[in-house]
Structures are given as structure tokens and as C-alpha cells.
Amino acid sequence: MQIEEKFEPTIVAFCCNWCSYAGADLSGTNRLQYPANVKIIRVPCSCRVNPMFILRAFQRGADGVILCGCHPGDCHYTTGNYYARRRMTLLFSMLDFLGIERERTRVEWVSAAEGAKFAATMNDFVATVTRLGKNRRLEDLRCKK
Amino acid sequence: MQRIGVFVCWCGSNIAATVDVKAVAEALGKEPGVVYFEDYQYMCSEEGQNKIKNAIRDYKLTGAVICSCSPRMHENTFRKAAAAAGINSFMVEIANIREQCSWIHKDKVSATEKAIILGRAAIAKVHLNAPLTAGESPVVKRALVIGGGIAGIQTALDIADAGFEVDIVEKKPTIGGKMSQIDKTFPTLDCAACILTPKMVDVAQNEKIRIFSYSEVDAVKGFVGNFKVSIRRKARFVDEVKCTGCGLCTEKCPQKKVPNEFNLGLDQRRAIYIPFAQAVPKVATIDADYCTMLKTGKCGVCSKVCAAGAIDYKQKDTFVEEEYGAIVVATGFNPIELKKYDEFAYSQSPDVITSLEFERITNAAGPTGGTLLRPSDGTHPKKIVFVQCVGSREDGGGCGKTYCSKICCMYTAKHAMLTREKYPDTEVYVFYIDVRTPGKSFDEFYRRAVEEYGVHYVKGMVGKVSPENGKLMVRASDLIEGKQLNIDADLVVLAAAIEPDQSARPLATMLTASMDTNDFFTEAHPKLRPVESPTAGIFLSGCCQGPKDIPETVAQASACAAKVIGLLAKDKLTCNACVAHSSEMLCNGCSTCEKVCPYGAISYEEKEFRMPDRTTRVRRVASVNPAVCQGCGACTVACPSGAMDLHGFSNRQIMAEVDAICK
Amino acid sequence: MEQKNLKEEILRISGVNPRKCMKCGKCSGTCPSYEEMDFHPHQFVYMVESGDIEPLMASGSLYRCLTCFACVERCPRQVEPAKLIEAVRLTVIRQQGQNHLKPDQLPGMLDEDMPQQALVSAMRKFAK
Numbered sequence: 007m008q009i010e011e012k013f014e015p016t017i018v019a020f021c022c023n024w025c026s027y028a029g030a031d032l033s034g035t036n037r038l039q040y041p042a043n044v045k046i047i048r049v050p051c052s053c054r055v056n057p058m059f060i061l062r063a064f065q066r067g068a069d070g071v072i073l074c075g076c077h078p079g080d081c082h083y084t085t086g087n088y089y090a091r092r093r094m095t096l097l098f099s100m101l102d103f104l105g106i107e108r109e110r111t112r113v114e115w116v117s118a119a120e121g122a123k124f125a126a127t128m129n130d131f132v133a134t135v136t137r138l139g140k141n142r143r144l145e146d147l148r149c150k151k
Numbered sequence: 152m153q154r155i156g157v158f159v160c161w162c163g164s165n166i167a168a169t170v171d172v173k174a175v176a177e178a179l180g181k182e183p184g185v186v187y188f189e190d191y192q193y194m195c196s197e198e199g200q201n202k203i204k205n206a207i208r209d210y211k212l213t214g215a216v217i218c219s220c221s222p223r224m225h226e227n228t229f230r231k232a233a234a235a236a237g238i239n240s241f242m243v244e245i246a247n248i249r250e251q252c253s254w255i256h257k258d259k260v261s262a263t264e265k266a267i268i269l270g271r272a273a274i275a276k277v278h279l280n281a282p283l284t285a286g287e288s289p290v291v292k293r294a295l296v297i298g299g300g301i302a303g304i305q306t307a308l309d310i311a312d313a314g315f316e317v318d319i320v321e322k323k324p325t326i327g328g329k330m331s332q333i334d335k336t337f338p339t340l341d342c343a344a345c346i347l348t349p350k351m352v353d354v355a356q357n358e359k360i361r362i363f364s365y366s367e368v369d370a371v372k373g374f375v376g377n378f379k380v381s382i383r384r385k386a387r388f389v390d391e392v393k394c395t396g397c398g399l400c401t402e403k404c405p406q407k408k409v410p411n412e413f414n415l416g417l418d419q420r421r422a423i424y425i426p427f428a429q430a431v432p433k434v435a436t437i438d439a440d441y442c443t444m445l446k447t448g449k450c451g452v453c454s455k456v457c458a459a460g461a462i463d464y465k466q467k468d469t470f471v472e473e474e475y476g477a478i479v480v481a482t483g484f485n486p487i488e489l490k491k492y493d494e495f496a497y498s499q500s501p502d503v504i505t506s507l508e509f510e511r512i513t514n515a516a517g518p519t520g521g522t523l524l525r526p527s528d529g530t531h532p533k534k535i536v537f538v539q540c541v542g543s544r545e546d547g548g549g550c551g552k553t554y555c556s557k558i559c560c561m562y563t564a565k566h567a568m569l570t571r572e573k574y575p576d577t578e579v580y581v582f583y584i585d586v587r588t589p590g591k592s593f594d595e596f597y598r599r600a601v602e603e604y605g606v607h608y609v610k611g612m613v614g615k616v617s618p619e620n621g622k623l624m625v626r627a628s629d630l631i632e633g634k635q636l637n638i639d640a641d642l643v644v645l646a647a648a649i650e651p652d653q654s655a656r657p658l659a660t661m662l663t664a665s666m667d668t669n670d671f672f673t674e675a676h677p678k679l680r681p682v683e684s685p686t687a688g689i690f691l692s693g694c695c696q697g698p699k700d701i702p703e704t705v706a707q708a709s710a711c712a713a714k715v716i717g718l719l720a721k722d723k724l725t726c727n728a729c730v731a732h733s734s735e736m737l738c739n740g741c742s743t744c745e746k747v748c749p750y751g752a753i754s755y756e757e758k759e760f761r762m763p764d765r766t767t768r769v770r771r772v773a774s775v776n777p778a779v780c781q782g783c784g785a786c787t788v789a790c791p792s793g794a795m796d797l798h799g800f801s802n803r804q805i806m807a808e809v810d811a812i813c814k
Numbered sequence: 815m816e817q818k819n820l821k822e823e824i825l826r827i828s829g830v831n832p833r834k835c836m837k838c839g840k841c842s843g844t845c846p847s848y849e850e851m852d853f854h855p856h857q858f859v860y861m862v863e864s865g866d867i868e869p870l871m872a873s874g875s876l877y878r879c880l881t882c883f884a885c886v887e888r889c890p891r892q893v894e895p896a897k898l899i900e901a902v903r904l905t906v907i908r909q910q911g912q913n914h915l916k917p918d919q920l921p922g923m924l925d926e927d928m929p930q931q932a933l934v935s936a937m938r939k940f941a942k
Contacts, residue, residue, distance in 0.1 A: 018812055031221045034250030042261040045268055045812040046251050048222070050729065050800055054784030062806055066813035083783035084665060084673070084685045084749045093788060125255070149810075494844065494888050546834055546891035584838040614844025614888060628843035630856065635848040 015069035015135045017044045019128070020059070022052045024082035025117045026074030032121030040128035044072075051075070052113075053086035057097040060111065064144035070110045070135035074124070077115040087115070106143055109134050153278050156187040156212040157270065158203055160194035160219035162249055167192075169253040171263045175218060179270045184278055186210055195225045200232040207236035214242040214277040218270050220249040239282030241728060241799060246273040268812055275807035283798050285728035288778040290376040291476040292719050295320065297368055297658065298481035300328020301701060302693025302708045304350050306479050309712030311359035315719045318361045318473065319354070320368055320382055322654065325430035327351055328483055332413065332507060334514040334521075336701055337565045338596040344429065344516070351431040364432055367654070369470065371478070371661045374752075374779040375688030376724050378475045386466040388437035388445070389423075393461035396433030400453035400462070401425055409441045411518075414511045417526060418518035423453045427516060435461075477688050477715045478662065480672060481708070482655045484694040486647040487542045491550040495538065495645055500618040501526040503643045506559070509566055523574060525642055528621070532641035535570060536625045537563050537581040538613045542648035544584070552648045552669060557698035559646035560587045564600045566644065571604040580607045580638060582627055590700070609636070616643050649698055663751030664689045671697050682711040686750055687779060690715055729799030730780040731787060733773040735760075737794035740771035744786035744795050752779035753786060820905065821865050828901035832863035834891045841885035841895045851875035855885045855895040862898055876903045880932055 021027040027048050033040070049055055052075025060071045073094060075087040094113045102108055112131055116124045159176040161167035172190045180188035187210045191199050194217060206212060215238075217229050222245040230240035248266040256262035294310050296303045299321030307317040319326060330336075331351075333343040354360050369383040404421035411420040413427055422441040425433060437445065437453070444450040444464055454462040486507050489497040497503045502525050504512070515521035525532050539559055545551030560583070567579045586608070588594040600606045611628040618624075625638040651670040659666045664684040665673045672691050675683040682691055692711040693704045718724075733744070735758065745753045753773050760768050773795070775786075784797045796802055825831070841855035848854055853861065853875045861870055870876070876899060885895045 016813055018809060027221075028223060031223060031247075031250040034221075034252075034254040037254055039255055039257065042252075042256050042258070042265040045265065045272070046247070047272070047805065047808050047812070048247075049784070049805065050797070051783040051785070053788060054797065054800055054805075056788045056802065056805075058802075059805055059809055063809045063813055066810050068809075068813045083781060083785070086749075086783045086785055089747060089785050089788070540838065540890070544836060544890065546893075549890070549892070551890060582843075584836060610839070612838040612840035612843045614840050614842070614884070626843060628839040628841075628848075628854070628856070630837070630839040630842070633854075635842065635845070635854075 013136060013139060015043050015132065015140075016067060017070045017072065017132060017135060018063045018068045019044050019046045020049050020052070020055045020071070020073045021046050021116075022075045022082075022086075023048055023050050025076035025080065026052075026114075026124070028118035029074070029116040029120045029124040032118065033125040034121075036121045038121060038125035040125045041132045043132050044128045051081065051083050051086035052090035053083070053093075055090060057093055060097060061144070064106070064110075064141060065146045066149050067141070067145045069138070069141045070112075070131060072112045072114060072127070072131050074114050074116045074127075077117055080117065104143070106141075107138050109138060110141060153184050153213045153280075154186045154211055155184045155214045155216060155274060155277055156203070156206045156210060157185055157189070157274070158194055158199075158206075158215065158217045158219075159188070159190040159248075159270075160199070160217065161190065161192045162220060162253075163192060166219075166249050166253040169256055169259055169262045170248055170266045171259060174263055175248070175266045175270060178267045179216070179218075179274065182271060182274050185274060187212065194219050195228050200228070203229065203232050204236035207233060207238055213238060214244075214280055216244050216246060216270060216273040216277055218246040218248045218266060218273070221245075221247045221251070239284075241283040242277065242280050244273040244277045244280065246270045271814070272808040272811040275811040276804045279801065279804045279807055281798075283728040286726040286777045287723045288374075288376050288726060289723055290719060290721055291378075291474045292316070293318070293473070293475050294477045294479060294715050294719060295378070295380055295473070295475040296479045296481055296692075298328070298483055298693070298695070299323075299326030299362065299364070300481060300483045300693060301330040301347060301350075302483065302695075302704045303328070303479070303481035304354055305705050305708035306481060306692045306712045306715070307360050308350065308353060308357065309709050310715050310719070311357050313712075313716040313720075314359070315716065316359050316361075318363060318475075320363045320366050322365070322367050323426065324365045324387065324434070324436040325426050325432070326354065326362060326364060327427075327429075327431065329507075330701060331427065331429075332510060332514075334510045334517075335565060335569060337561045338590075338592045340565070340569075348429040351429065355431045362432060363471065364434075365436060368658060368661065373474075374776055376476050376718070376778065378478055378688065380473055380475055380478070382471040382473065384469045384471060386439070386468050387434070388439070388442070388462065388464055388466045389435045390461040390463055391432060391434050393459045394434045395459050395461075396425065396430075396435070397458070398425055398435070399456050399458075400435055403452050403456045405450065405452055406441050406443055409438055414518045415505075415508050417508060417511055437462075477690060477718050479690045479692050479711055479715060480655075480658065480662070480664065480684070480695050481692040482652045482658060482695040484649040484698070485652055487550070487552065487650050489541065489645060489647055492541060492645075494615050495541065495613070495643065496616045496618055496623070497645065500616075500623060502532075502618070502623055502641065503616060503645065505645050505647045506562055506566065507647075509644045513566075513569065523570065530641075531574065532577065534578045534638065534640045535580070535642045535644065536613065536623075536627075536638055536640040537567060537579070537644045537646065539563055539581065539583045539646045540612075541645040552650060554669060554698065555587065556646075556648045557587070558649070558700045561590070561593055561596070561700060563644075563646050564588075564597045564606075567606040568600040568604045571600075571606055578607070580609055580640075582609050582611055582613050584610075584612060590702070611636075649694070651695055655695055662686060662689050665749065671695065682707055682714055687781075688718065724778065726778045727780065727782050729782040729797060730777045731775045731782065731784065731795055731797050733775060733790075734794045734796070735772045737792050738772040739792045739794070740773070741791060743789045743791060744773055747785045747789045749783070749785065750779050750781055752776045752781075818865070820867050821862060824862055824867065824898065824901045824905055827904055828894070828897040830894050830898045830901070832859045832893060832898065835859045835863070835893045836891055838890065840888050840890060841893075844884045844888050846882060846884065847878045847880055850878040855879075855899065858899050858902065859893055859895050862902070867902065870902050871906050876906065879903075882931060
């Protein structure tokens with residue numbers, strides 16, 4: 007009999023320092039649970055996230071990548087999240103073209119007051135990625151020893 | 152290779168209850184480069200900080216990773232501790248294992264595992280950290296105020312009050328702005344001149360304030376604390392120092408047919424003029440478009456009558472170069488052009504006027520000496536129709552504005568009330584869509600117009616005004632009674648929407664300050680930083696930021712002054728250490744970064760490079776001004792050659808974190 | 815037709831979004847046939863938005879609109895009431911399923927005082 011191990015996806019979350027990282031902190035302060043699969047990387051602004059970082063994450067074996075920034079119009083740097091939105095739109099259509107499931111990547115606007123939204127978003131995202139299963143298409147096995 | 156110390160905090164039981172801190176410390180201790188690890192109950196306490204300092208000294212650490220609460224909480228605490236122990240404060244990284252680990256997970260195994268991964272990511276980042284120093288830049292202790300209306304005047308006076316020098320640049324021959332054209336001010340009905348002119352005199356007499364009237368900003372260079380501004384002083388053909396403002400020339404000038412812009416073209420002035428009696432500076436100006444002497448060389452009357460010998464027909468534009476620490480934008484507003492509103496017959500009948508024209512007609516110093524007369528035939532109007540929201544609250548596409556101009560409801564109530572008070576036999580109709588009177592004593596004021604002065608407020612809109620036999624036939628709807636009204640009015644007053652001054656857009660480009668689609672300057676934060684532009688060192692005062700009445704403008708002008716004083720009071724500005732920087736060798740000079748930078752921090756310069764074959768080549772490369780860069784990183788992603796990177800959040804650092812998490 | 819579908823159909827035909835209306839009444843203030851109508855242009859906008867369409871369809875006001883488009887021209891929010899009235903009219907006509915005015919009937923209807931515009935409009939209105 008084969009015992010199937012429960013799939014635990016690796017999820018990388020890029021959070022902008024001013025809104026989403028604070029939102030993530032708030033969901034912690036409020037003790038709102040979300041799965042431990044999510045690991046957050048702090049960036050100054052969502053526009054700091056180079057599409058290369060996302061590809062790198064997938065290459066190194068991430069199963070899902072989520073980018074969180076301030077709501078449109080609320081960016082600490084005025085226009086950063088607009089840049090991010092455009093860049094991600096392009097990247098996602100490229101990933102789509104490559105046959106990577108659209109659901110593995112996501113952009114969410116989470117303000118510093120939306121701890122609950124952050125937790126809910128992460129719960130939903132982890133569930134989605136778990137359902138999709140392991141990301142095998144972009145993973146580069148040579149990176150893992 | 153870095154020598155890294157790992158410090159795991161228990162945070163009492165906040166972390167220790169769900170994360171096995173000892174296991175985390177031991178696991179991280181095995182990471183490459185880690186030469187020391189420790190766990191302690193409260194790392195942020197005096198005792199905990201001492202542990203970090205001692206470890207840095209004893210083990211010659213070059214970097215530290217603190218696994219504790221959010222960096223938003225104690226990053227500064229730990230950075231200071233590291234600096235006290237002799238290493239650069241930017242060699243410290245925090246792994247957030249409280250808010251983003253122990254507090255959100257219940258399962259100790261997975262929480263511990265996650266804490267180790269977060270620690271590894273921080274270690275991977277520290278390996279690539281480099282010491283950073285925040286730059287410092289000096290502050291020129293002088294401010295520039297662009298625009299000499301009530302907003303600029305108030306800001307300048309307040310800054311000067313704090314002991315700093317201020318220059319006002321005003322494009323018109325006198326300061327005073329729109330407020331000097333207004334008759335009475337709501338809601339107290341005191342006369343605008345009575346409260347404005349003393350302030351104008353204060354400005355003129357203040358030793359700290361210089362007025363550059365009839366001047367415009369020509370170019371702006373530099374950055375917060377160190378702006379270099381070139382001011383064009385337009386030739387007024389009159390020596391400002393010699394002119395005594397006696398006004399004799401303005402009476403003798405034979406060219407009498409010049410539309411008087413101060414009275415909005417309702418009467419005429421001479422080619423040499425002083426806009427109004429209380430002008431500051433009280434100096435005559437020759438209008439080069441109309442002066443016979445300047446156009447044909449035959450006249451010279453003003454020069455003959457001038458006892459002071461101030462007339463100089465050969466005067467040229469001059470430029471003043473000056474340095475400033477802060478720039479205040481106070482460019483104000485204008486009513487919109489109504490020529491396109493054919494249905495209101497504004498261009499067909501002189502008796503259809505704007506509210507600002509109405510102000511001039513009722514002003515004692517205006518073209519009619521303050522008597523309310525029809526511009527067409529000089530008779531008393533018996534029936535006046537006020538139309539609100541002309542050009543305001545429109546839906547795109549048209550010539551109007553989408554926003555509410557905010558001040559019209561109140562000044563229309565004022566006009567209606569004053570008319571009924573002075574001429575009780577006049578019938579006054581006000582057509583409104585909504586009456587918006589939020590403000591101290593504002594709604595009471597409007598109710599007074601209705602209840603005490605018997606102004607007819609009609610809910611509805613005027614559809615058509617047609618001039619017929621010297622009357623203005625006004626067709627309008629009364630939505631509450633459900634009928635169409637036909638009024639034979641003598642005067643129609645249109646409450647024109649207000650828009651930012653035309654000069655604002657080119658100025659914004661010079662200042663790299665951002666604007667919204669309506670050409671209003673945007674503020675750094677709409678709620679919390681309402682008087683600052685997102686561009687450091689640029690401040691906003693008055694209507695250039697959005698429609699405002701006088702009380703609000705003055706409040707904002709003073710707020711703006713407070714922010715400027717806060718900046719000028721500093722001797723040096725500490726810059727953000729995590730700024731972008733460009734690798735000159737990789738930069739291909741494409742200017743992409745310059746375009747995406749929201750702060751104008753990136754400029755291009757020609758630089759000489761020694762090539763391998765010992766020749767010299769000049770290349771165009773990007774350079775980031777660290778005093779202006781706010782460190783958002785937009786340029787790093789836009790750069791096609793990968794030359795641009797961000798200190799503290801470099802490409803390699805973030806990739807290292809990604810790798811550590813995905814391992 | 816169901817109430818909701820009726821509204822949707824009218825909005826679809828006209829391409830008008832009545833929610834943009836800020837109820838200023840400029841359309842009714844400008845309407846040359848105001849006195850002839852039971853329901854006025856601004857009421858058309860309001861009543862279509864609130865789904866109260868049957869009274870409009872039963873009303874003679876539909877045929878009093880000259881389609882002069884003054885309201886469309888002057889509406890500050892580009893709601894275009896005349897198009898809405900036209901759409902209500904069309905709905906009525908489509909339900910009847912026949913034309914009520916033929917071009918050869920026109921000469922007999924000519925009247926010295928009748929403005930050209932009214933005739934042309936009537937053609938557009940009835941001959942659809």
C-alpha cells in the first residue's frame with residue numbers, strides 16, 4: 007500500500023514595507039491563523055519586485071508566489087504599485103504562455119489595517135496552490151542537491 | 152566571509168511557547184558563516200542588547216541576525232546596539248518570528264521549522280550586506296514662495312516670523328492675488344481689502360521677505376535643502392527703486408484703450424499702470440503690448456512727467472539666480488473660460504457675467520464705484536439670476552470640470568444676500584443643484600440669505616439664456632414644484648468653476664512635483680501629509696492643491712509654513728541610506744530609470760571612461776542623487792541592463808532570501 | 815416583459831447610464847416641449863433608474879419629445895435623456911410590432927406652423 011505524503015507547498019510572499027508587511031504584522035498581532043507554508047520577504051515597495059525574483063522562486067522550487075502591495079492610490083512612493091501591477095500583468099501572461107497555472111501567482115493589495123484580509127488571502131492562496139499540487143514545470147532540479 | 156552572530160529571542164512566552172527557540176538557535180548555528188548563537192528571554196531589554204554588543208566584540212562579528220519581533224518594532228533598537236558595539240548598523244537583519252510565525256501558528260513543529268527558514272533567509276541576506284552610511288546634505292536657510300496671493304503671503308509671513316528669509320515670486324505687477332479683487336468675504340462679510348492690504352504691507356515691510364513682482368520662475372535645479380532657482384524678472388520699463396508710485400504717469404499716458412485685467416476687462420486703463428491703489432510694490436508697469444513709445448518710438452509722455460526719472464524704455468528681462476532650502480507652490484486658481492457655454496449666452500450678452508466680474512461691479516474700487524449696474528446700459532438690474540455649478544461637477548468629455556469647485560455655493564449666497572441688502576427692490580433667484588455649505592457658520596449664512604433676505608433658491612438648473620430686447624430670457628426648471636420657469640432677468644451671474652492657474656503645469660515639470668488629471672498638485676498623503684508634495688522640499692499652499700475658500704487657504708498656508716520651518720530649522724538633512732545606485736560600467740544610458748523615478752532623483756551625465764585599449768570614451772550614464780532618492784526601487788526593475796540596484800535591498804540579497812526560503 | 819428586463823432593455827437600446835444623473839434638472843430647464851409633457855426629461859431618467867417604466871410607456875409625453883437633443887447637448891453629466899426617451903418609445907413600438915406613420919402620409923399632415931424639425935423627428939419616431 008502506498009502512503010501518500012501530504013503535500014506542503016512552499017509559498018513566497020513579497021510584501022511592501024509600508025502597507026502589506028504591516029498588514030501581515032497586524033494579522034499576527036490579532037492572532038489570525040494562516041498556514042506556515044507562507045514565508046514573507048520584505049521589500050520597500052511592490053515595485054521593487056523584479057519579475058526575475060518570481061521566476062527565481064519558481065526555479066528554486068516555490069509552488070506559489072504572491073505579491074502584496076498598497077492599494078492603488080495609497081502607495082507610499084505614490085506610483086510604485088502601478089508599476090508593479092503593469093509588470094506583473096506582463097509576467098503573468100508570459101507564465102500563462104509557458105503553461106504555468108495562473109493561480110500560482112497572485113497580486114493582492116493589502117493595507118496596513120487589513121490584517122484579516124492578509125490572513126484570509128494567505129489561507130485562500132495556500133489552499134489554491136495545494137490543490138494545484140507541486141510546481142514541476144519551472145523547478146530546476148539541479149538547484150537542489 | 153562574514154562572521155555572523157545569531158540571536159534568538161523568546162519574547163517571554165510569546166515566541167517560546169510555539170517555537171522551540173533552542174532548536175532554532177542550534178539549527179541556525181550550523182549555517183555557514185555563523186560563528187556564534189544564543190537565545191535569550193528578552194533580546195530588546197538592556198541585558199539582551201548587552202549580550203549582542205558583547206558577542207559582537209568578543210567574537211569579532213561582522214553581522215548579526217536577530218530572530219525576534221517585527222523589524223517595524225525593534226529594528227532600530229538592534230541597529231543602535233550594533234552601532235554601539237562598533238559595526239555598521241546596516242549589518243543587522245531581523246527575522247520576524249513573532250508576528251509572522253509564533254503568533255499565527257499553533258503547531259510547534261511547523262512553527263519551529265518556519266522560524267529556522269526565516270532565520271536562514273536573514274543569514275543569507277546578511278552575507279551580502281554591506282555597510283551603509285546615510286548621506287547628509289546641508290540646508291540653505293531660505294525659502295521660495297511661488298505666487299503672491301493670500302496663500303503665498305500667509306506662508307511667507309509665517310516663515311519670516313520664524314526668522315528665515317523668504318522670497319516671493321509673483322508674475323503680476325503686484326502681490327495680492329484673487330483676494331484683492333474680491334469685495335466682501337463670507338461668512339462675516341468683512342471687506343477683503345480691509346483684511347488683505349495690511350498683510351500685503353506687512354510683507355513689504357518685513358526685512359526677511361523680498362518680493363520679486365512681475366517675475367516668473369525660469370528654471371529649477373537641485374534637491375531638497377539645495378534648490379538653485381533662476382527667476383526671470385520681466386522688463387516693466389520702470390526702475391523699481393526710483394519709482395515712488397505717485398501715479399502721475401498713469402494719469403497722463405495718452406494710450407487709454409487698454410482692457411483692465413484687474414477689473415476683468417469691464418473698464419479700461421492706460422498703457423502704464425498700477426493695478427490698484429494698494430498695490431505692493433507700488434510701482435508702475437508699462438504694458439509693452441500697448442505702449443506707443445515701445446511700439447513706434449514716438450511718445451515718451453510718461454518719461455517726461457516722471458519727476459523721479461524712473462522710466463527706462465530700454466529695460467530688458469533680467470535673471471536672478473538664488474539658492475533655496477524649500478520651495479512653496481502657491482500658484483492659485485482662475486475661473487474657467489465660459490465661451491463654450493453658449494446656452495448661457497456669456498459671449499453674446501455683456502449682462503451675462505461671471506461671479507468674479509460681479510465682485511468687481513459691486514466693489515467700491517471697481518469700474519462702477521460699487522453701484523450695481525448692468526454692464527450693457529448702466530441701469531440698475533431689477534431681476535438677477537444666479538446660476539451655480541457652471542462647469543463644475545461635469546462628467547468628462549465636455550469643457551467643464553469633474554470636481555465641485557467648493558466656493559461657489561458660499562459666494563453666490565453672499566452675492567445674493569448683499570444684493571438684497573443694498574437693493575431690496577431687486578428680485579434675486581439662485582438656481583442650485585445642491586447647496587453645499589460645510590464650514591463654520593456657513594450653513595447659517597446660507598439660511599440667512601433665504602430666511603432674512605428673501606432670496607429665491609430654486610432647486611433646478613438653467614437650461615437656456617437668450618438675450619431679447621435688452622432682457623435676458625432665462626428658461627429653467629423648478630424640480631420641486633415640477634414646472635418650467637421663464638424669467639425675464641436683467642442680469643445673469645454664472646458661478647464659473649475654478650481651475651488651477653495655467654502656470655502650474657510647466658512649474659510642476661520644473662519641480663518634478665506630481666499633479667492629478669485636473670492639474671492640481673498632489674499631496675504626499677491625502678490625509679496625513681496634505682501640505683507636502685511627494686517630491687521632498689516642495690510644499691503646497693492654497694488652491695494649487697485643490698479648491699479652497701479663504702479660511703481654509705490661510706489655514707493650509709500656515710500649515711505649509713510650519714512644515715517649511717521644520718525643514719529649514721535643520722542644519723543638515725540625513726538622507727535615506729537605502730538608496731538606488733547605478734553601476735556606470737553596466738549603464739547603457741537609455742533613460743528608462745529617469746522616466747520611472749517618481750522623485751526626479753536620477754539624472755544623466757556625460758562621463759569619460761578609459762577603455763581597455765587605453766582610449767578615452769565619453770558615455771552617458773545615470774547618476775542617482777542620494778538626497779532625493781526615497782529608495783522605492785522602481786528604477787531597479789525598469790533598468791534593462793541591470794545597472795541599477797538598491798542598497799539594503801539589492802537584487803542579490805533578495806534572490807538569496809528567495810533561495811534560502813525555497814531550499 | 816418583466817420589470818427588470820424592461821429596464822435593462824431600455825438601457826441597452828439607449829446606451830444611457832441613468833446613475834450618472836446628479837438631478838440638476840438642466841434637461842427639463844432646457845426642454846422646449848416641457849409644457850406639453852406629463853413626464854419631463856429628468857423624470858424619465860429618474861423613473862427608468864427606479865424601474866417605474868410602465869407609466870412612462872403609457873404616457874403621451876413620449877410623443878411630445880421633439881428629439882431636438884438640447885438636453886443631450888447641455889447635460890453636464892452626459893446622461894443623454896433624449897436617447898432614453900427614444901428608447902422607451904422604441905420599446906413601446908416594438909411591443910406593438912407595427913409602424914404608425916408612413917412617408918406617404920406626411921404630405922397630408924403638413925401644416926404651415928409645423929416646424930420642419932418636428933416632422934423629421936416624427937418620422938424618426940414613428941417610422942421605426
